[in-house]
Amino acid sequence: MIDDQTRIAALHILRYLLDHPAAADTVEGVHFMWIGPESAYLSLDVTQAALELLLEQGLVACVPIGSRLLWRARRNSAALG
Numbered sequence: 001m002i003d004d005q006t007r008i009a010a011l012h013i014l015r016y017l018l019d020h021p022a023a024a025d026t027v028e029g030v031h032f033m034w035i036g037p038e039s040a041y042l043s044l045d046v047t048q049a050a051l052e053l054l055l056e057q058g059l060v061a062c063v064p065i066g067s068r069l070l071w072r073a074r075r076n077s078a079a080l081g
Helices: 004-019 028-033 038-040 045-058
Strands: 060-065 070-074
Touching: 004 028, 004 038, 004 045, 028 038, 028 045, 028 070, 045 060
Parallel strands: none
Antiparallel strands: 060 070
């Protein structure tokens, strides 16, 4: 079951990607930059869960870059243009 915090984080992430479709960042960057001030009320684990939910829904992609994982909008995602 998906909790409310995960849903809220996922909505912030989607809103950010609608405004910045070329954005890509680590889970930490997503947490602090994409979610913004709301991240103060959420744990990094919630952000990770939100990204995984969006990945399962085909809305984001996770790309390995060196030893890091970057999250970005799926390039062919109809929902994000």
